[in-house]
Structure formats: C-alpha cells, structure tokens
Amino acid sequence: MAITLSGDQSIPAPPLSSRLSPAQVWGIVLLAPYLLVFLAFVVYPVCYGLWLARAPSNYVALYNDPIFARAAVNTLIFLVIGINIKMLIALFLSGFFAQQRTWIKWLSVIFILPWAVPSIPTILSVRFMFNPEWGVINHLIFSFTGDDGPNWLNDPTVALSMAIGVHIWKSLPFWTLILITGRLAIAQDLFEAAEVDGASWWQKFRFITWPSMQTLYITCTLLSMIWTLGDFNSVYLLTGGGPADLTHVLSTLGIRYLRLDQLSLAMASIVCAMPFVLPLVYFMMKRLSR
C-alpha cells in the first residue's frame, strides 16, 4: 500500500494517499457509502433527467399545455396563500400551547396526531367525508336544510382550497411544535417587566415575541414553501388533479406526465420550477450551514 511508503523521504511530492493519516483513510472509507448512494441515486438521475429535458421543443409543448399554466398558478396559490395561512396559525397556536395548563398539555399530545399518522388513510377519510352522495357532510346538510349539499370536489376552487386545508391539517402540528420551542426560548423576565410596565397583549407580541422569533419564523416559512412544492399526497389523494386536471400542482403534474409516458415533459416541467426553487434552496443552505 502507498501508505507504507510514506516514510521514504527521497520521493519528492508524494502521491495524495501517502500524505493521509490512517484516520483520514478511515474517513474516506466511512464517507464512501453515502457518496455511492449520492452518485447513483441523485447525480445520475438528475443529469439523466436534465439530458432528457434538453430539447427546446419540450418547453414549447409545456407553454402550449393549458394544464401546465394552471398547475403553475395553483402551485403559486398553494405556496403563497396556503403556507402563509398555515404559518400564521402555527405562530398563533404556539402561543396557545405555550400556556401552562394540564389540559393544554394533553391537547398538545392529541394535536400532534395528524403529523404522526400516515397521510394516505386520513386524506382518503377527508375525501369520503365530502363525497356528494354518501359523505357525512352532505348528509348533515340534507338533514338540517332539506337540500342536497354541493358536489365539493367538482369545483376546482373549492377542491384546491380543500387540498390546501388537508396540507395544513397534516403539517400544522410540526411547525407549531417548532415555533413553540422558539417561544419557550424567550426569557420570561422580559414579559414580566412588560407586565409591570402595563404593556398590552399586542405590545408584548410586537416588541418581545416577534423580534425574538422573526428569524425562526421566516426560516420556517421558506423551508415549508420548498417542502410543499414536493407535497404530492395532499392534491393527488384528495382530488387526483381533477376535476378536468384543473387542480394539479407541479408535483402532481410531473407524475401525470410520467404516467402518460411523457418523461421529457415531466422533466421539463420540473426544470421550469428550478428558477424559483434554487434561490430558496441557496438561501436556506446559507442560513443553515452557518
């Protein structure tokens, strides 16, 4: 082995391996499994996918596909409106759950359930609740008003809003939990001092809570936006992209093209999202790898 030769001083500019200590050799060996996984299942697929999506005709086809434009708008609505509503609720609830009460402790244990259980059965459960003929919602509407309830998932606006609702239902506990840790990290004497000075609820939030949680809150919002781009289940399992392919988001659209055997279109639709994704990813990496 080259390492055993490293004692020989007569060789000028020894090869790299001979300058490595045994610890560093182990370092490379231990890092190798991940590098292999990374090369085989990230680098290769991404390069291959980009190569498939290289033809400009793909982008022309996407541009001419009304479903793509609709999906892009839906994704934007999902991210800008959905995520901000979710994070505002999470911020509000983090204050609620930070209260020291036994029943709130118990409620927080229950509150985490949507995040702890898999999304497939619960999303399908919601889907059946809104079934126009047999769902419990329309049964209740009928028994109270005598009228048939609406065909909920057949209206694209309602269907997309419900997909956002399902997404919020699923991931609200996680973000609330994170914001609670942020809230609990604030020194309590600040609030006590504010109390003495007669500060209102809003003033306490505005001048103590918000300044200390601002960074965390914005980081969480951006992170949630990136991840929500990959939220396939909330839309696919609730609406399947329907009615008439009007509720697709980019993640379900990519899979739709894939199922139609239009892999290059699928890749092209993902490439189109990159100008929005990469700056967010870059920003997050800057923030997290400080």
Added chain:
Amino acid sequence: MKLPSLREVATEARLLLIGIPVFLWTMIPIYHMFLFAISPKEDAFSGKLWPDHPTLHNFTIVFKQQHYFLRDFYIQFWNSTVIAVSVGVLTLFIATAAAFSISRLKVPGGRAVLNLALFTYFIPAAFLAVPMYRTMGNYGLLNNHWSLILAMVTIASPYAIWVLKQASDKLPVELDEAAVMDGATTLQIFRLVYLPLMMPSLVAIGTYAVLLAWNEYLYAFLLLSNDREITLPVALGNFLAADDSPWELLMTTGFIYALPPAAVYYAFRRYMVGGLTAGAVKS
C-alpha cells in the same frame, strides 16, 4: 376553596374557545376513519355520527383477507415492514458513518459532501421522483423492493447526516484525543466512544427513517406495481380503482396501517422532539 376571579374565568374561557376548535379540527378526519372501521357498510354510507350497531366485523374481513382488494393484506403488511426496517438500518449505517467521518475525522472535502447532502434535502422529493423512476428502470430494479429501499435511503440520509453531524459536533474533542492516547484505533473510537454517546440521536434518526419509509406513498406507487410486491399505502390507493370501493374496508385497513407509526411516534416522542426539532431548524 377559593373561587376563581372573573378575570381567571375569562382567560380560561378564551383558551377553551381556541382549544375546542383545535381539538375538533385535529380529530374529525381521524374519528371519521375510526367510525368507518367500526361501522357496517349501511351505517357508514348513511352519514351516521355513531353506528347503530358498532362491530368489529370489518377487522375480521381484513384479517381473514376475505375481500378481493385484501387478498394480499399480510404480504403487503410484511413488505411495508421489511422495507421500513431496511431503510432504517441502512440509513443509520450510512449516515452515522458519514457523520463520524465529517465531524470527528475531519475528512478532507467533508464540508462539501455535507453541503451536497443539504442540497438534496431541500430538493422536493416529488421532483426527484420523476428521474428516479427512470433511473431505477435503467438499473433494472423496478418492481423490486431494493428500488424503494434505496430511493428512501437516498431521501432519508441527507437529513440524517445533517442531524447526526450537528450532534457529533457537540461531543468534546478531548474524548477522541484521550482514546487515541490510550492507543485506540479509529474503529475502536467509533464503536466504543462515538456510538454509545450518540445513542439518543441514533434512536431519533432510526425512527425518522423507519417512519418515512413506512409512510411513503409516491415512491412506493411509482416503483412497485405487482400486487404481491407493493406496500400497504399503495394497496390502499388501489382501492380507489373501483367505482364501488368498499370504503369501510379501506378505512379499516388504513386504520390498521396508521397504528404502528402512531405507536412508534408516541413511544419515541421524547427522542423525536428533542432530536428532530433541534435539527429541523437551527436557530
């Protein structure tokens, strides 16, 4: 007993005004699933809030595989289990080795690898699924459990490496130095010093990877299609293929499928909350 002041009552009432909607919002979809699981089909489909005759009959049908959609229930349950456990073990192995290498051995280029891993972590999984599907086809792994296991390891390990690296950095360097003085080899340090100290984080990451794989739907349904190879969530999705789906059985199977991860989550909650939230957002 001291009577609560009016102000205390008002505060409590306001908290309840938030707490009750939160409780209902959280529980309704889960209760609805449970309701279907214990209702005969007629009751479930007539919008009753509690069945006239609650029954465990649906569970009997599932456990005896007495329906067309359920004929491979046990093998699918087994597939889910094997895949989840394999993903947990492989992710732990890969991520622990990588975190030890980057954080303790300061391997050259470790920082770059960590950044690459972080980058992967931020790429939405549904986007990677498209090229991943094709790649697995090229490797000849489609319809093979390995395709799903390797895909999930790819998705789970970046986060795992990152969290474990953060945790490793907190261990004092003197421990390694002392072990080296005592003549310990790198592997001995790894096994006898590093692993025992990292246990809480390893439990959290193992649980994270197992749950991630057990819950995964998209990759499972893309990569596996044969009825005897698929995992439970894919089988649940397949219920929807029919127009007259037996929803009460779908919900029963879904309920059974949701129990293990919920149990695991609550059992390891202490580790999960500490280990994962610390890593999820570094403040």
